[in-house]
Amino acid sequence: MKKIIYILSIAGILASCENKPKVSQTIQGKTEREEIAVVGKIAGRIDKILISEGALVKKGDTLAILEIPEVDAKKSQAQGAVKSAQAQYDMSVHGATANQLAQLYAKKSALVEQYEFAKKSLARMNAMVKDSLVPQQQYDEVFAKYQGAKSQMIAVDAEIADVKNGVRIEQQTMALGQKDRAQGALEEVQVAEKERYIIAPQDMKIESITLKLGELALPGYTLFKGSLNNSIYFRFTIPESQLANYAEGKEINVHIPYKNRDIKGKIRNIKQIGAYANIATAYPDYEVQDALYEILIDPINIQQANDILSKTTVTLKP
Known part of the structure; x- marks a missing residue:
């Protein structure tokens, strides 16, 4: 019996040795x-998922849409800032309106009348003070009024010249800079708004979808996993x-x-x-x-x- 068992063991070992080269x-x-992961750039909740696992998609296809309320609020703010900056710049370039110019001319007309009256009063005072008919103090008061009316008339002429020629170039440059800054803020919001759409970067097959509707997608989190065609x-x-x-x-x-x-x-x-x-x-x-x-x-x-x-x-x- 022991001899038979020994012979069978030897046969098994030989058989395994014969099979090893075949394996x-x-x-x-x-x-x-080649695998690819699609991630989001800004935080938002999953609003819509437009594809399913196993789907074949083309480059540029929309895979999902995020809900980002903060972007809508910032967009409204940026649009308002652009309108305000544009108005400031236009005003700096075009100067005063026709109504503002009319008010300045009316103001000048009144100042001219005051100036002419003060001039005539001063001429009369000159003759009277020479004949010692009025004291020097009274003459000095009339002369001061004459100088004040003259200065006001010169000031209004300068103001009219400014509004006709527009504001200083430095102010125009400053207004233009504010306009460009507001426009840049709006463009930044518009870029962020596009990121609500999760786009396929290449032709691919969707292997897995990691989030469900309503779940929060954080920046850099993998939303879709797939393989390249x-x-x-x-x-x-x-x-x-x-x-x-x-x-x-x-x-x-x-x-x-x-x-x-x-x-x-x-x-x-x-x-x-x-x-x-x-x-x-x-x-x-x-x-x-x-x-x-x-x-x-x-x-x-x-x-x-x-x-x-x-x-x-x-x-x-x-």
């Missing part, structure tokens, strides 16, 4: 796609001892077990990897001293591979 001839890998490739991990079987640019057949079909591909890149988390092969058969290398294979006909699901297992033979 090692098959290298497992994974199907990969026509970006499928296959990733394998091989030991250094098998590198001789592969070279960049070499055409090779990749087998898709769950579809039971082969796809012809071309090796795009071979690079050494150091992180075991990146190993694509489930149980790579290699010696301890062997370095590990990653092989990336692109399908020659991308259309034949687009229906393969991501992260599915694929195999190849050297």
Whole structure:
């Protein structure tokens, strides 16, 4: 009995040794796609979601709309500031209105009358003070009124000249600067308003939607995850001892077990990897001293591979 058990054990060991080379001839890998994340730039609540998981979208398609009440309030403020600044600038360029100019002419007319009266009064006082008919104090009072009327008339002439010629160029420049600043604030709000629309940056397939209606989307938070169209490739991990079987640019057949079909591909890149988390092969058969290398294979006909699901297992033979 012991002899029979011993013979069976030897047979099992030999069988496992015979099977090992067959397993090692098959290298497992994974199907990969270039992934992309769509994030928001400003905070807002999800108001509408316009697509569903699994949808194929084009670059520029609207994926979702955010509700941002703060932007609407700031937009109204910015529009009011632009109107006010524009009015200030227009007034500085065009000067006084026709009604303001008419008021200044009426003011000048009254001052001219006062000036002429003071001038005549001073002329009479000159003769009377020479004959000592009036005291010097009274003459000085009339002379002061004459000088005051003359100064007021000169001032109103200068005021009329200012409104005819417009305000100083420095004031116009200051008004223009205020207008530009208000316009810049409005443009900033308009840019923020566009950010309420979450737009697809590239042609892609939506893999997952992270938020639901009414939830708060913070700046930089991933709202949609997807994969780029026509970006499928296959990733394998091989030991250094098998590198001789592969070279960049070499055409090779990749087998898709769950579809039971082969796809012809071309090796795009071979690079050494150091992180075991990146190993694509489930149980790579290699010696301890062997370095590990990653092989990336692109399908020659991308259309034949687009229906393969991501992260599915694929195999190849050297």
